[in-house]
Amino acid sequence: MILKIIGAAGEVTGSSYLVECGASRVLVDCGIFQGKDDDRKNSEPFPFAAGSLDAVLLTHAHMDHSGRIPLLVKEGFKGKVFATLPTLELVKVLWYDSANLMKEEAEWKTKKNSRKGLESVEPLYTAEHVDQAIRHLAASSYDDRISVAPGVSVRFRDAGHILGSAILEVWLEEDGKEVKVVFSGDLGPQETVMERNPAIITDADYVVMESTYGDRLHRSNAESRDEFREVFAKVLKNKGKVFIPSFVVDRAQRVLYELSLLKDEGILGETVPIFFDSPMGVKATEIYRKHMNLLSSEILQYVSEGKDPFSPGKLKYVTSVEDSRAINEVRHSVVVAGSGMVNGGRIVHHLKHGIWDPKNHIVFVGYQAKGTLGRRIVEGEKNIRIAGEDVTVKAEIHTINGFSAHGDRDDLLAWATNFTTSPLFIITHGEPESSLAFSQTLEKAGMKSAVPSPGQEIQLEPNGAAKAVKLPEHPVLLRREELPSVLTEILALASGLRESVPAEGDEDILPLLQSTKVLLETARGKMSAKKV
Helix, strand or coil: CEEEEEECCCCCCCCEEEEEECCEEEEECCCCCCCCCHHHHHHCCCCCCHHHCCEEECCCCCHHHHCCHHHHHHCCCCCEEEECHHHHHHHHHHHHHHHHHHHHHHHHHHHHHHHCCCCCCCCCCCHHHHHHHHCCEEECCECCEEEEECCEEEEEEECCCCCCCEEEEEEEEECCEEEEEEECCCCCCCCCCCECCCCCCCCCCEEEEECCCCCCCCCCHHHHHHHHHHHHHHHHHHCCEEEEECCCCCHHHHHHHHHHHHHHCCCCCCCCEEEEECHHHHHHHHHHHHCHHHECHHHHHHHHCCCCCCCCCEEEEECCHHHHHHHHHCCCEEEEECCCCCCCCHHHHHHHCCCCCCCCEEEECCCCCCCCHHHHHHCCCCEEEECCEEEECCCEEEECHHHCCCCCHHHHHHHHCCCCCCCEEEEECCCHHHHHHHHHHHHHCCCEEECCCCCCEEECCCCHHHHCCCCCCCCCCCCHHHHHHHHHHHHHHHHHHHHCCCCCCCCCCHHHHHHHHHHHHHHHHHHHHHHC
């Protein structure tokens, strides 16, 4: 019995794990990579034959967990994709939208290449491949144990992350031995607003656990809502515009609900137009309405009072390109649009026309992966190129992590402490510093943990977690072609620091900056020597 880490090791996207048990091979998640070097990563061949897989187990619909399944089918996968019913409904929306965006991007790159005499560009997959992938979907209910391949069975448990999200309890049986592996998927917070609390699981030999926010804490719901109110108080005062880049599944619905609360409190008023600019988001919201019974008690209470949690004030759903462009002429408004990391979608168009205005505000309500435009803006980069145009960032930037559908460090630790069988926690789905920090948090709490590297294989044994040796740690090696983007990130960080120099109390900061300066000078010296 073997567990192989395919993706989401040392990064937040590209989640994927291969489980081998006897002759059975089952893939847990098959996510797309987002951020730095994503085109290369997504187009690389799978490290296994797609046709050799018996099944795919899907934790939830987000593209960083589901986005390469149509490619898997394109490459020859013949089995079933097991997931909860809401997840299956959501991925249909996400996959078709993704295929359309890939088609448009490939056509644009092909036109650009043709002028240089270069080859045409093909999309990763097409709508036809999505059609084929949908025929492989198989609905699974929460809490029922089902067989998915010889020697492999699974039970889906509510993860409290987004609608339909699941923790997977996976049992492997071979030659009379049984091993239980739990995959956390993405875990919601312990104090929920949109979804229910993550299910409590107490026994496992191994736990593959996410660590997106494993090194930090979110503000409380009350604090996050106060910050949200403050933003709108400023906007109402100076008649500016609020741009909210948002993932269209769950985060957008949370934002609409928070805007509904502001309207109920009389803060937002009746005159400020709200644009939800996402055809895909409109479809996702309808799926949320269909499965309202799976949402939190807070949402159910709101519905019981005869109110729609996803329809605040003067809300207008925007679908056509023409109506989207017309929003530029509305100076005082709220614009919610995808993508959440500003690496595509209609939000790019809106920010191009409004990020330069100091009256405007940009509210980030989700994680920004390394290499994305959203990450660069959050880290303080002032001069950016967006939609082919150089723009100066003058809008006020806000980050409200309390609206995240991910649990923070303490939420993750609270969930992990439910286990009573002393499993080995395999920490993934986090940037290196976050995964390492959370691994150390677990160790301090008396639990065993390890941070794997991409491609690492783990031999699974019954009760093996109790005796397992800590996995060897490998440094994250950069490719030569990644050097320019790393230098860009360093410049962005330095620019952000310069904008936030404290007036006093910097005694503990100066030594860090001086050490950084020495390292950069050393790197410059080595680069200069190689040129000679």
